[in-house]
Amino acid sequence: MQPHIIMSFESSCDETSVAIIEDGEKILSNVVATQINSHKRFGGVVPEVASRHHIEQITICVEDAMKQADVSYDDIDAIAVTYGPGLVGALLIGVTAAKTIAWAHNIPLIPVNHISGHILASRFVTKINYPALALVVSGGHTELVLMKEEGDFKIIGETRDDAAGEAYDKVGRVLGINYPAGPKVDAMAAEGKDTFNFPRAMEKEDNFDFSFSGLKSAFLNTTHHADQIHEELDKNDLAASFQSAVVDVLVDKTTRALQEYPVSQLILAGGVAANKGLRSALEEKIDKIDTTELIKVPNKLCGDNAAMIGAAGYVMAKKNVFAGVDLNADPSLEFDLLEDEE
Amino acid sequence: MKVLSLDTSNRQLTVAILDDGQILATETTTVHQKHAEYLLPIIDELMTKVDLTPSDLQRVVVADGPGSYTGIRIATATAKTLAYTLGIELVGVSSLQTLALNIKQEGSLVMPIFDARNNNVFSGLYEIKNGVPENVLEDCHTDFDKWLDRIDIKDKTVYAVGTDAPHFEDALKNKFGDKVIFSDSFDNLPQAARLGLYGQTLSPVEYIHTFVPRYLRLTKAEADWKQNHPGEEVTSYVEKVN
Ligand SMILES: Nc1ncnc2c1ncn2[C@@H]1O[C@H](COP(=O)(O)OP(=O)(O)OP(=O)(O)O)[C@@H](O)[C@H]1O
Ligand SMILES: [Mg+2]
Numbered sequence: 001m002q003p004h005i006i007m008s009f010e011s012s013c014d015e016t017s018v019a020i021i022e023d024g025e026k027i028l029s030n031v032v033a034t035q036i037n038s039h040k041r042f043g044g045v046v047p048e049v050a051s052r053h054h055i056e057q058i059t060i061c062v063e064d065a066m067k068q069a070d071v072s073y074d075d076i077d078a079i080a081v082t083y084g085p086g087l088v089g090a091l092l093i094g095v096t097a098a099k100t101i102a103w104a105h106n107i108p109l110i111p112v113n114h115i116s117g118h119i120l121a122s123r124f125v126t127k128i129n130y131p132a133l134a135l136v137v138s139g140g141h142t143e144l145v146l147m148k149e150e151g152d153f154k155i156i157g158e159t160r161d162d163a164a165g166e167a168y169d170k171v172g173r174v175l176g177i178n179y180p181a182g183p184k185v186d187a188m189a190a191e192g193k194d195t196f197n198f199p200r201a202m203e204k205e206d207n208f209d210f211s212f213s214g215l216k217s218a219f220l221n222t223t224h225h226a227d228q229i230h231e232e233l234d235k236n237d238l239a240a241s242f243q244s245a246v247v248d249v250l251v252d253k254t255t256r257a258l259q260e261y262p263v264s265q266l267i268l269a270g271g272v273a274a275n276k277g278l279r280s281a282l283e284e285k286i287d288k289i290d291t292t293e294l295i296k297v298p299n300k301l302c303g304d305n306a307a308m309i310g311a312a313g314y315v316m317a318k319k320n321v322f323a324g325v326d327l328n329a330d331p332s333l334e335f336d337l338l339e340d341e342e
Numbered sequence: 343m344k345v346l347s348l349d350t351s352n353r354q355l356t357v358a359i360l361d362d363g364q365i366l367a368t369e370t371t372t373v374h375q376k377h378a379e380y381l382l383p384i385i386d387e388l389m390t391k392v393d394l395t396p397s398d399l400q401r402v403v404v405a406d407g408p409g410s411y412t413g414i415r416i417a418t419a420t421a422k423t424l425a426y427t428l429g430i431e432l433v434g435v436s437s438l439q440t441l442a443l444n445i446k447q448e449g450s451l452v453m454p455i456f457d458a459r460n461n462n463v464f465s466g467l468y469e470i471k472n473g474v475p476e477n478v479l480e481d482c483h484t485d486f487d488k489w490l491d492r493i494d495i496k497d498k499t500v501y502a503v504g505t506d507a508p509h510f511e512d513a514l515k516n517k518f519g520d521k522v523i524f525s526d527s528f529d530n531l532p533q534a535a536r537l538g539l540y541g542q543t544l545s546p547v548e549y550i551h552t553f554v555p556r557y558l559r560l561t562k563a564e565a566d567w568k569q570n571h572p573g574e575e576v577t578s579y580v581e582k583v584n
């Protein structure tokens with residue numbers, strides 16, 4: 001079945017979002033209700049608080065999305081929903097609402113992996129040519145994903161500890177920046193210089209995995225030591241040094257992955273894909289590779305949103321992936337590793 | 343009036359379909375707490391068996407808490423979304439009152455109890471008047487001893503109901519002697535059919551969008567935050583972006 005109009009749901013973390021998507025590539029509406037101001041009070045996302053906000057917002061988002069897209073239930077050919085990974089209580093609100101609407105109006109239901117959504121947000125930019133590679137950098141994930149064909153996702157490398165976004169948020173806290181710290185650290189980095197020379201983890205190792213906990217510790221040690229001897233460090237320089245260490249490792253591993261898996265498109269996706277330093281460094285590198293073009297998901301679609309879930313749902317429907325009303329949330333859902341296949 | 347009623351507040355899952363006073367179908371499970379997975383398939387199966395489709399429904403009645411946070415959210419999210427998407431009426435009933443509906447003895451008191459661990463409970467006090475439990479002491483989350491201190495049953499009988507009620511048998515017998523009656527294993531279960539019958543007599547909620555579970559408890563993070571920020575009250579934490 002090839003759904004023309006898809007209604008999609010996203011509620012895996014701290015955004016409640018409902019979108020209406022045409023032919024998997026055109027956004028008719030994309031309503032995003034963010035809870036960031038609530039979780040800022042606690043310095044990070046509190047799962048139970050997130051679940052409570054989702055149930056407050058969910059039907060309002062449905063109504064707004066349908067109004068803005070000017071569609072009725074008769075127009076909707078399929079409903080796509082994020083069922084993992086994410087916070088279980090948060091996921092359950094989107095899953096429950098999507099299933100209920102699908103059941104009430106007898107509309108097919110498509111289960112979507114949140115990370116495939118981040119990657120396929122690129123469909124709103126251009127047509128994807130397979131095989132393609134994606135660098136996914138978000139609050140909970142840092143991974144290189146190989147797509148040999150449409151709808152097939154295999155991990156070729158991933159973080160062994162913290163995700164890049166998580167590292168930004170933790171380092172940001174030390175710099176006195178409220179959650180989520182990524183955008184502010186990015187802005188500060190642009191004003192500073194890489195003077196601290198933090199370690200580039202696993203850069204020399206022959207795999208495509210990442211690690212950011214060593215960098216985080218080095219950062220914390222540096223600031224802690226300065227505190228103890230009452231030395232004032234330049235915060236912009238700290239941010240710039242942290243950011244270049246992150247960017248260097250990401251760019252280096254990605255370039256090496258491209259050597260082993262030459263593809264015509266590299267997709268940069270996830271919340272941290274909005275990072276200016278990462279974008280320009282990757283751009284510069286990919287510019288030199290004639291055979292590969294860099295596809296950057298637009299800033300507006302980097303963070304969590306339902307439009308990207310609609311795009312991924314369209315692809316899954318092509319592959320005939322549908323779910324029944326017994327669909328459950330799967331908080332630890334993940335792609336298979338490529339090496340397990342080979 | 344065709345009514346769907348549901349309660350997944352605790353371990354039990356109970357669903358019923360009614361047509362006015364007639365119970366068309368009902369099902370209750372008590373073993374697996376897999377409400378997210380089982381709820382809609384059970385609703386779908388019962389609807390099919392009584393030859394109804396979703397568009398035949400006119401009202402949804404839901405036990406909206408207190409109870410397990412995830413449990414009350416599953417039933418409430420299902421009921422809220424269903425009422426919204428079908429454009430039908432929505433009624434919320436306390437999950438404690440839902441249990442109290444099992445008791446019919448006119449003039450007696452009912453104390454439904456959900457164990458909330460560490461001697462805490464969700465409970466309320468009801469009195470049966472004209473066959474229905476009327477609220478006497480509001481539903482609350484409380485230490486059980488403090489809760490008992492607040493209760494004076496005069497010479498009335500009090501029914502302790504719920505599968506958790508026996509956890510508090512000693513304290514209850516100490517306080518009320520032979521005036522406390524424990525229910526059998528049937529009356530200790532929430533019954534969606536009773537919930538549906540009762541829910542038909544109530545007026546529906548005015549704004550479906552703002553309907554949320556009655557948690558009766560702030561999250562720990564929010565409680566701590568409030569304590570550290572007295573007087574600070576922000577009305578909206580959620581904003582639309584895009
Ligand atoms: N310009 C930026 N530079 C660096 N990090 C950023 C930037 N903008 C956002 N971030 C980070 O992106 C993260 C949020 O991204 P996203 O919403 O995709 O993550 P998530 O949904 O929480 O996690 P996941 O998608 O892995 O489940 C936060 O950690 C935030 O700090
Ligand atoms: Mg995300």
